[in-house]
Amino acid sequence: MAQMGPPRLSALRILQMNLGFLGLQFSFGLQQSNMGPIYGFLGADKETMPLLWLAGPITGLIVQPIVGAMSDRTSSRLGRRTPYFLVGAVLCSVSLFLMPLSAALWMAVSLLWILDAANNITMEPYRAYVADRMAPAQRPLGFLTQASFTGLAQTLSYLTPSLLVWWGFNRDALGENGIPETTRIAFLIGSVLSITTILYSIWRVPELPLTDAERAALAERPLSAKGTFVELKDAFVTMPKVMRQLAWPMLFQWYAMFCYWQYIVFALAERLYGDVEADSAAFRETVLLNGQLGGFYNFIAFVAAFAMVPFTRRIGARPVHAFAVACSGLSMIALTQMQSVPLMFLAMIGIGLGWASLMGNPYVMLAGAIPPERNGVYMGIFNMFIVIPMLIQTLTLPLIYEPLLGGKPANVLVLAGCMMVLAAVATMAVKVGRPDQPA
Numbered sequence: 001m002a003q004m005g006p007p008r009l010s011a012l013r014i015l016q017m018n019l020g021f022l023g024l025q026f027s028f029g030l031q032q033s034n035m036g037p038i039y040g041f042l043g044a045d046k047e048t049m050p051l052l053w054l055a056g057p058i059t060g061l062i063v064q065p066i067v068g069a070m071s072d073r074t075s076s077r078l079g080r081r082t083p084y085f086l087v088g089a090v091l092c093s094v095s096l097f098l099m100p101l102s103a104a105l106w107m108a109v110s111l112l113w114i115l116d117a118a119n120n121i122t123m124e125p126y127r128a129y130v131a132d133r134m135a136p137a138q139r140p141l142g143f144l145t146q147a148s149f150t151g152l153a154q155t156l157s158y159l160t161p162s163l164l165v166w167w168g169f170n171r172d173a174l175g176e177n178g179i180p181e182t183t184r185i186a187f188l189i190g191s192v193l194s195i196t197t198i199l200y201s202i203w204r205v206p207e208l209p210l211t212d213a214e215r216a217a218l219a220e221r222p223l224s225a226k227g228t229f230v231e232l233k234d235a236f237v238t239m240p241k242v243m244r245q246l247a248w249p250m251l252f253q254w255y256a257m258f259c260y261w262q263y264i265v266f267a268l269a270e271r272l273y274g275d276v277e278a279d280s281a282a283f284r285e286t287v288l289l290n291g292q293l294g295g296f297y298n299f300i301a302f303v304a305a306f307a308m309v310p311f312t313r314r315i316g317a318r319p320v321h322a323f324a325v326a327c328s329g330l331s332m333i334a335l336t337q338m339q340s341v342p343l344m345f346l347a348m349i350g351i352g353l354g355w356a357s358l359m360g361n362p363y364v365m366l367a368g369a370i371p372p373e374r375n376g377v378y379m380g381i382f383n384m385f386i387v388i389p390m391l392i393q394t395l396t397l398p399l400i401y402e403p404l405l406g407g408k409p410a411n412v413l414v415l416a417g418c419m420m421v422l423a424a425v426a427t428m429a430v431k432v433g434r435p436d437q438p439a
Helices: 011-018 020-041 049-053 055-073 082-101 105-133 136-166 181-204 212-220 225-237 241-245 247-273 281-315 317-335 341-358 361-367 372-400 409-427
Strands: none
Touching: 011 020, 011 105, 011 136, 011 181, 020 049, 020 082, 020 105, 020 136, 020 181, 020 247, 020 281, 049 055, 049 105, 049 247, 049 372, 055 082, 055 105, 055 225, 055 372, 082 105, 082 181, 105 136, 105 372, 136 181, 136 281, 136 341, 136 361, 225 372, 241 247, 241 361, 241 372, 247 281, 247 317, 247 341, 247 372, 247 409, 281 317, 281 341, 281 361, 317 341, 317 361, 317 409, 341 361, 361 372
């Protein structure tokens, strides 16, 4: 007799189980919108900026596949995935609290390594937990709900400094290290959200208890260092074809996003005010503007992720994703030609569509191609398709920044836009089956 799959979940339970992504992605949003400026406030130069972002790709490359494989083999009173959520959330909260207090560039860089390791400890077990808990027909809704919470969380994280200014905080009030007080408060809010939202999700929608068959299978392959690495090696060898094909669009789209996050503030400042110093009022004003633009594109992502669900079910995740990332790429290119702030907000619509799809549709394509008992290890390996492009970008962009891109942040955004269009083309080459239909 075939083993029954997970029970169908109500819309409320799907929302509750994904609420932890609000705190997790609030943390990522703070990094995306603030780490470049924080490094600038602490004296970093633009040419070597990518090297200071190495923490994300390196920790993701090492941590997520190992933690994903370990969570597949874990059996505890709290479940397979939950222990990793908790450890990661606590480390993340502490790092967010300390980040804006950094007294020197080396301290901020070190804290980013800890913060990214913590986020990576949480991320893939969380994605595996969602795949574990949802019937196949509900996975498009589950993963696009995750994408929607990503959009909402990052909307809030990008907008928080501007909201604080609108509520009366002095935008020019600085700490002793030159970092604005509004940034410090935003990171404090992120510190609280990181732990509380994850605790709420696992309280309201706990993991399913292991069946007798699952316990017996785990007993035959207990958690150990050797077993974890054997599992990783075997997973690489037997990697599903769809997953291999997704490597190319993932390469282009995540190279592009890392370019965008690192240089968007500098490109906007250059476009609006000319070449300004990081300690100038104009640069701080640009940081707030980027927060507003980023908040808007993440709000678009929040709405678009839900709007994509019927299209993904009807025509499949592949064409939806290709269309969305193409819109994002063209918008990045158009942004470099704009000096009107209202037009910049218009460009954010395309970037928001791409971001919504980026956080959901690749996982819809992947989830139906991997065996359920290996959700953790394959979600972890799939994250390598995100961090390896980031690592390549970190190591190659400093080499081409001056000779090929003319030392202009705006040209980095043009490169990012072209990469996104290539991602759309590569997505259409992926061979996937029809999406699961609702039961």
